[in-house]
Amino acid sequence: MIRVENLIYRYETGSPDCLRGVTLDIAEGFHTALIGPNGSGKTTLIKHLNALLFPDAGTVCVDGMMSTDTSSIREIRRRVGMVFQNPESQIVGMTVEEDVAFGPENLALSSAEIRRRVDACLAMVGMTGFEKRAPHTLSGGEKRLLSIAGVVAMDPRYIVFDEPTAYLDPAAKQRVLAIIRRLNREGMAIIHIAHDMGDVAEADRVVVIDRGQVLLTGTPAEVFGEAERLTAIGLNALPERDGR
Ligand SMILES: Nc1ncnc2c1ncn2[C@@H]1O[C@H](COP(=O)(O)OP(=O)(O)O)[C@@H](O)[C@H]1O
Ligand SMILES: [Mg+2]
Known part of the structure; x- marks a missing residue:
């Protein structure tokens, strides 16, 4: 399980605290959705989950390993896979x-295991046959699928998806959501930052x-039931439709 306790974080710009005491548990095998207005700190929060950022105060603990313990960082990064918002940033x-x-x-596996x-x-991800293609020739949706394949190939225990359906057409979007669903069914814990409320309806837990700060947490039904509090921060309580 990932435990975030009273996490406080500020960028080095003299601006106010970006994360102001976030406490959160992410259970193994669960599908956790994170929603919130632009600039609320979602991406900053998830960068703490695999030791890309470190708390100014408070702690992040992954399966018993503290993110600030330098001897654990490598293992934390292997266990917590990251699918970043912009797939281009991940293509190597x-x-x-x-x-x-x-x-x-980078995991020192045999070449047969790497091939497998x-x-x-x-x-x-439905990309058999694309092996020899140059990534820059792929469509946006294909790049997104490629970034997911690359993360899953590390066999992580948790995968963080930062707005994985942003900029995708409805068909590509459904494909990505189906992959997330399938990974979760196979036992992978999912942390899913979603922009479209329709994308989080299947989560076990919505934060x-x-x-x-954490404003609300609960099942999708409980969170969607708080229509007034969602509207107050500019979120629609009702799932949005594709093509809006
Ligand atoms: N690298 C950075 N340097 C300085 N400020 C940043 C940086 N990244 C994000 N911020 C600021 O931190 C706040 C939270 O950003 P972010 O975590 O990206 O929010 P979200 O993912 O919810 O849109 C915003 O005010 C943003 O401008
Ligand atoms: Mg973000």
């Missing part, structure tokens, strides 16, 4: 297969972030 290979192999290659993971993860 000259070909699709090289790109997916990049993570596993590359094939399995490309199949999982609403506002101005660097």
Whole structure:
């Protein structure tokens, strides 16, 4: 489980605290959705979950390992996979297969195991046959799928998706949501930052972030039931429709 306790964080810009005492548990195997207005601190929060950022105060603990313990950072980063908002920022290979192999290659696995993971993860996202393609020739949706394959190839226990359906057309969006659902069914814990409320209806738990704090948490039904509090921070209580 990931435990975030009283996390306080401020960027080095003299601006006010970005995270103002966030406490949150993320259970293994669960699908947790994070929602909140733009600028509320969602991306900053999730960067703490795999030791890309470190708390100014408070703690982040992943399966018993403190993120500030330098001897644990490597293992924390392996356990907590990150699918960033912009897939371009994650592409490192000259070909699709090289790109997916990049993570596993850093885990000192056999070449047969790396091959097996590359094939399995490309199949999982529906990209078998794309092995030799150059990533920059892919569509936005395909780049997104590639970034997911690369993260899953590390065999993480938790995967964080930061607005994974942003900028995708409705069909590509449904594909990504189906993959998230399937990974969760297979036992992976999902932390899903969602913009569209319709995307979080299947989560086990929804956490609403506002101005660097947890405003509400509950099942989707409980959170959607708080229509007034959601509207007050500019979120629609009702799922939005594609193509709006
Ligand atoms: N690298 C950065 N340097 C300084 N301020 C930042 C940086 N990244 C984000 N912020 C600020 O921190 C706040 C929270 O941002 P962010 O975590 O990206 O929110 P969200 O993901 O919820 O939109 C915003 O006010 C944003 O401007
Ligand atoms: Mg963000």
